[in-house]
Amino acid sequence: MSQYALVIDLDKCVGCHACAVNCKAWNTGGQYGPLTDKAPYGARPEGVWFNRVQTYEVGKFPNTEVVYLPKSCMHCKDAPCVKVCPTSASYKRREDGIVLINYDDCIGCKYCSWACPYGVREFDTYDGVMKKCTLCVDRIYNDNLPADERKPACVLACPTKARIFGDIDDPSTDAFKLIRERMGYKLLPEAATEPSNYYLPKRKYKIQLNMDDILVRKHLKVETEVKVLPFTGTIAEDIASP
Amino acid sequence: MPEAKRHKDGHMLSDGEDIKYTTCYMCACRCGVKVTIKDGNIRYIQGNPDHPTNQGVICAKGSSGIMKQFSPARITKPLLRKQNSERGDAEFEEISWKEAMDILVKRLKKIRSEDPKKLAFFTGRDQMQALTSYWAKQFGTPNFAAHGGFCSVNMATGLIYSIGGTCWEFGGADFDRTKYMLLMGVAEDHDSNPLKLGISRMRDRGGKLVVVNPVRSGYGAIADEWVPIRPGTDGLFLMAIINVLLKHGLYDSDFLINYTNAAYLINIEEGNEEEGMPYLIPEWEMDETQNTIWDQKSNSVKEAHSDGVKPALVGTYKDKELNKLKPAMQLLIERVMEEYTPEKASVICGIPADQIERIAIEIGMTARNETISLPIPWTDAWGREHKTTTGNPVSIHAMRGLAAHSNGFQTVRSLGVLMMLLGIVDRPGGFRYKPPFPRPVPPCPKPINSPDQIKPNTPLPAPELGFPSMPEHLMVDEEGNPLRIDKAFSWEFPFTAHGMLQNVITNAYKGDPYFIDTLILFMANMSWNSTMNTSGVMEMLKERDKNGLYRIPFIVVSDAFFSEQVAFADLVLPDTTYLERYDVISLLDRPICDYDKPADAIRQPIIEPKGECRPFQQTLLDLANALSLQGFCGDDGVPLYRTYEEFITQWEPTPGAGIGFLSGWRGKDGMSHMVGEPNPDQWEAYKKNKSFFEFELEDSIKYNRTINQGYLNWAQANRLKRLNEPVIMQFYSEVMQRFRLAAKGLRKGRQPDTEARRQRILKYFDPLPFWYEPIEHAQTDKQKYPLHAITQRPMPMYHSWDSQNAWLRQIIGQNFLYINPDTAAALGVNDLDWIWVESKLNKIRVQAKFSQALQPDTVWTWNGIGKMAGAWNLDPEADEAKKAFLLNHCITEELDYVDGKKISNSDPISGQAAWFDLRVRITKANEEGHWPEFKPLNPLPHMEPRPEVLRYGFIRGEKS
Amino acid sequence: MHPEMSLVILTVFSTAGQGIFIFLVVMNSIVPESLSGSYIITAALASILFQFIGMGASFFHLGNPMKGWKAIMMWRNSWLSREVISLSAFVGAASLYLIIYITEMNKSILDIVGYAGIIMSIGFLIASSMVYASIGYIKEWANAFTPATFISLGLTCGAAFALAGFYLSCHHSEIYPKINLLLIAMTIFSFILKAMAYRFNANVYTSLSVSNAIGINDKHIKLMDRGTPYAHYNTKEYFHPITEDQSSIQKNLIMIVTFLIPLLIWMLIGLLLNINSHGAAFLAISGACVMLLGLLMERRFFFIQGNHFQNLYYGNYKKSSIDNPLVR
16 A cells, blocks of 8 residues: 655755745646635735645754744545545545545535644635645646656755655655654654654754864864964074064 | 647646746746746746756745736836826826837936936846846946845955855855855845755755854754854854964965965065065066965075975065065964954854854864865866865855945955865865856956046946956046945945945935936835835935925836835836746856856746836837947947847847857857857747756866866856966955055055045955954944844745735735844843834834744844835735834934944945844834834726735636 | 534534424323423424524535535544434424324324434434544543533423423423423533533643644744744634633633523522413523523533644644744
8 A cells, every 4th residue: 555645854944935835836726726815915815725834943042943844734544534524525545545635525514624633624715615735646647747747846846855755655765765764753643643744853963073183184284383373483594583 | 649749848738738948036046947838827837957056946936926927016007107296105197108218218318418327227136237237338327236235245245355256146065065064144045946955965965054143044944053143243253263273273275375375475564565465576587476475495485386385374584675574374363363262252242162163173174184085187277287176075155144244345255264264165065166256356347437437428438337456446536536326436335346226315315426317226126125224215215305306306117016116206117027028147147057067048938928018128228229329229320139139149248259148059050159159049049948058067177266277268268257367366355455555545546535535444454354343333322222133034035026926925924023032021022012123213113022043132033024005006904014014214324424424334345235233222112003104005096906816727617 | 613603503503402302202202281282383393493593504614505415425434424414314303293293193103203303313412512522632522521511401401492382382281390390400410511511621631732743842842933924724713712711701601691590590480480470481481592592602612612733733722831922
């Protein structure tokens, strides 16, 4: 069984919102769109977004970390939204694990969103149906697209390549390997939905300093006199020092 | 499926679908984009995977380009301010293009025939400065510049006057090899996507990323270490790092000796015109004057870079005439060792001394111990062959956090000197130039330098902008007074390579140095976020003289959208969006090159222009033709080019030069690259190649390009450089010493004529970098205004200046003033309280938000979120108008000078606007309301109404 | 959770209406002689009317009401689907009951249909309350008190209307005081149940915080930006801004209006008044209406109290160390 999902590298996410906006651009014109914007130039614009990037501050100055958290449908393996849907409009595909909504069957009761612990389903009041991330199912199987563009729009767009798309159950994929190598984790495992999207934690590179090593002049040469700097230098025989 | 329907990039086109490649213009990054068109409308914009700049990725702005076409703020007709209406009221009558051009041509003809400098032409984030500056030059006015002076010119000049290249998008880190990167004063900045792509690769390889910034955000979020520095003290931090490197001997002597003038002997005998100048072997001993070094083998003065010598970097020497000589390095050591210790820096920078020391040692040891050697042979400018190309894997990228201070030039100079000490310029793992850099230090073009060169009906004999290398290059008259309206290239601001946009309106309003007649603005929102003292500037635009005439008589604005600036225009020319026109991103201007690849690009129209919108490029050409400007017209005054497209492919700087705006597919057959005859089919060739051209350099000429003879020859042959001479980096700035000698009265030629100018040059024109307190700080009561206030541009809006994008505004609609909770507690301010932010100039009412990711003596906010009510056709009650704010209202554009006179709040060397020098105090706001409050703008009658709902595309059922 | 009126009306009116019906059927099978024909018709009609009020309101909740019928598809999985089915079945049974009674068919068929209706009703009461109780991410809902209070309050309110109907139909019987006593007992029981539910909810404990939500272990985590600052579905649907003070005022008010005032009224009727008077009938109707009003308040507050896990992400989770940013 395959399970397509996103692996999001928090060690690379700089919070630029490219994923969120490119998602909107693709999907507004796509099969699972549009992502309606109400009052787009009004006092309270309210649009549908499949992906939002939230900002958190962690810790206290000066040991503060800033975390950008892009969040979209987790395509849970045990998707509660699917189970509660009264019309079977919400469904999980057997072949790739993508959770989708059939807009023709959706009655807009919003019950699926209540059953979601992540807050990633978005109700489009204009269409009266629930919408959400489809992993760009209209891209990834789209034979009209060049092969290397058959990825979710957010993944194609991400300027820091912090988003990896793939089958998290297939050991040959980057997604699978990264989750294991980088100790990828799931959000809110307490909700017990077996989310498929994983997050890779930040890394910290440190340089181990061996102060004795400073004296080993491997490459950067230094004149022996530097130690007695600043005010005396190499003194040539025929001149007087100042 | 029929093969004919497959685009050559592999995209199968369905009915009514098409693919076009062009170049993004949602910010200054100039990424390649692939646009899918469906039934004549834009369906999707994505990154162009083959493009050197963005390699397929795209940011939030680029992704939302389609919203430009949906904006209800689009201006689609030429507009003339209604008689009897006031500027700023935005009451216009719609006129025809013919009427608009008649009005403008009549006015410009008169100016040109009387006094061309009465026209000031300033542009914003203009990506066609090669054209706009050429137009102004041919018109004959020196008053042209883009917005660089307001932006980050210190970063450009500080490094160009040191290493002949700079960060910006003109150079960057060798991300694939660097092992330690210092990112200083970079929030979201130049260059956007390449920096993100590079840092991403570096995270995977495992290099250490250190971010020096008062605020932790964006790149700071993924940094291994955050150095929360006080604003304006980066120079001190850098000098302290230099101190530690010198103390421990962690510097690259070979690099200093071969690539820079650090070993050059400097004459330190005082009181003559040689004082502080490099000691030269006179012409009569050599074929030409030569710089010298002290050879430790022979213990004698020898020609620099000669064979078999062992140059000294330290010491004091005497020549035969017993002149005291010191290597430049020795002078730096003397300056740095006592004055710039980490302990002293720590107090002012707010960074613990041991942290500074540790970072310095980490940098120094990484550079020294992790040397890279590539099996790439090359030959240097003195004929020495090198079997390998080596490098030290440390890189530094800096932008406006360093630049936007009045001490920015010298701060960036210290950055340049640090890069030289580490030996990390254009070598593997270090900083890499992007062509056409490196250029000479400083580059060749010099601005006009005499009032006699500004003549009626005559083009300027030299550019309006350039790189002075001696006082004679300044643009001043006999009395030493500035010739330009913005006072660029004056004694007060000598190295203003990008002009001083920030002072145009204030100076024109005051008539200092003179009154102008017409101000043309393109892409510059000078009455709102592209100015300091915004409320004051708005008043100046409205101010009339005693005859009831506006002090700035005529303002022409070309814009595609209803900006705050449009409201203050007398004549509005509706521009196209980037998706509706041809454009070039030229090697003559600000190209898209990669480190190893000279490159340029075009834009092509994806869809038809709306209404009567016309590309400003074409408008400029039409004006040039109507005015019979030389260069655009033959000697008989007959236009040479009808359209912009013709102009781009056929124009050459001089007839037969073989270069032009575009460097790919030149020659009659379209087979020549870089140099070749004009090719009328060049546009088509670009379109076929996804709208860009790139040329990869051979391996042997990719690195060490300042002294790589192969590269220098290639660059000369391909007209990137005039000469194939090596570029010696200015560790010690001989150019600056020339100005200082002039100020001391020791140098023949132009000298500053007033005491104030003399003192100013003496103080700031130090040939070695030093740190001084930002000028505004020195003039401010720091007890009264205890906090620094700075801005950053949010990534989804960085450099995106127009249309008030429906998607992006949903990401940020209100900016807060971020404040450290401890700082706030002392002021009695709670999270989300409304507060007053008060500077010496002005006060604004804003909402505070607590942040721990912030240096405690600093407050900050996102820039450019606040809009004037009604502008951009937003709901006047929108957060942008009611809750968001512009810090610009608080930033003064002028400081005290001498004798009660005012002077621009800018760097005294480069003229960079010092908007990060702002100091404020904060008090709780018990008052309600929005402050400052302006009368809301009414929508223009011809604009589309704001839609209630925005949706398009594949829509089900009856709603389609 | 956002207290959506359509759902408040749906749950209150449908359960109360079913209470009326249950009383009708039970009484009509045990003590048919005490009931007047007009009462039976009125009560059955009222019960059906209440269902239609509830169902009508629920249509305003749906984004695509015209497709609402599709909700019967997933009865195997979805409590919501079961709710829709059982509600429809109940309306069918109640209508049949009414038709059988009017057409004076066999009394035992009437009772069979009546009890079948009661089974539908019980199914509905369970399904309807399980719609809420099965949302494990709302601790205030996911407990036994949700079905218990839904059922108990619905039946009590139904009983109140039933009693009022008895009084109105003015058909003297010694059974009235017993029903009055039963009602008082039910009201007290519901009161205790609801008080316990509130007490339970006040002490609902989750150890979850934003730290679990974003997977970063730190005591100091502050939400700085929600990604899009304006209110949107996920900040509106799951969150209703209310202070602790407002919350306790509402709770007290609900207890008074839903239980104490009606209780006083029942006692007043039982102790002081001639049960067969117009005054008693008026009071009984007032009591039932007050209780219905209280129930609407109670249900609205039930939604307000629901605190969904996903609020952890948006800074809206009430029992979390997260700093609450701007509430729009």
